Amino acid sequence: MTLLLEPQGDPNIDSVWTWFEFQIALISQSRSDVLRSISPCRSPVGAALRSHEARFFGFTQTEVEEFFEAQRGELELLTMFELLATTEAILRIEVKARVTARKKDPLSRRFRELARGGGDRIRLDEDILGAMKEDGVSANIIAAFRGALKLRHWLAHGRHWHPKLGRGYAPSDVFDISRALIQSIPA
C-alpha cells in the first residue's frame, strides 16, 4: 500500500504514546498466542499455527521469547525516535506560529530574528533550544532534551556506531523529557 504523505497538522506526543502502548499490547498478545501453541499434544505439524505465525514453527520457548523481546526492543527504539521527531515538529510549528503572529513577547521576537536570519534553515538545537534557554526555560530541561537528541541522531542514522549517550533511555524517559520541554514553552 502506498501511503499518501501529508504534513501532520497537530503533532502530539500523547498520540505517539498511545500508539506505542497499543503496539506493546499486540506484541504481548501475539507472544501469548504463540507460546500457547507450544503443546506436546499436537496434531499434524503446524496445523494450529496461523499463517503469520509460521515463522515460529519449531521454535522453543526461549527462541519465541527472544524473538518477541527483540520486537519489543525495536518498537521501543522506534518509539523514542518518533517521540523526539514529534517534539521537534511541535517546536518548529510553535516557532512558525509565533513568527507569523508577530507576537511581542521576548521568545517570539527571538524566533522572528532567527526567521529573518535563517529562513527555513533554523536549527533545532542551537537556534530554537538556544532561544528557549535564553528566554529562561530551565537549563535542566533543555540539557535533558539536548542529550536525547544524541539518541535521535544515532537512531536516524541507522545505529551503525556505539553511541556515547551518557545514560540509558527508555521510551518513558524520552516521553518525560519531551513533555517537560513542550510544557516549558512560554505562553
Add this chain to the structure above:
Amino acid sequence: MEDQLVDFLRVKRDHPARPVIDWQWRKATWIRTVESLYALVREMLRDSIASQDVTVRTFDAQVTEDFVGTYSIPVLEIEAGGERVEFRPKGITVVGASGRVDIRGERDTVTLLADQPEVNTRWTVVLQRVPHLKAAQLDRESLKYALERVMLPLP
C-alpha cells in the same frame, strides 16, 4: 468462604483447563522417537555407510526443557570428507510440532520436526520459514537438501 475456596481448587484439580501431561512418559517416548529417527537416517545412508563415504556415530548430550527437566539423549554425528554434521535434539516443547531435532553443519542449521508424539512419527524438514513456510516430509531427497544446506559448498 473457606469451603468455597477448597471446593474451587478441588474442581480445578478434577477439571483441568488443559489435559494433564505425563512428562516422564513424554520424555521416554521422545528419546525412543529420536532413536527411531536415527535408525531411519542410517537406513537412508546405508549405501554411503557401506562404502565408507560417511561414518556415523552417536553420543549422549544433555537437554534441559521446561516441565521435562534435564535429560540425556543421543546425538547423531555424520562425518563426510572431514566435515561433521550433528543431529541435535532440541526438545519436545516447541511451537507447532511434537519435537525438534536440529541438523547442524559447519555452514547452517536445518530444523527437523516430529509430526506426532509417537515413536514412529513422520518427520518434517523445514526448508524455509519466511516469507512463507516451506516444509517437506523427511525422505532421501529432503535429507540430501538438508545436508547440502548445512555443509560447506563443494569446491
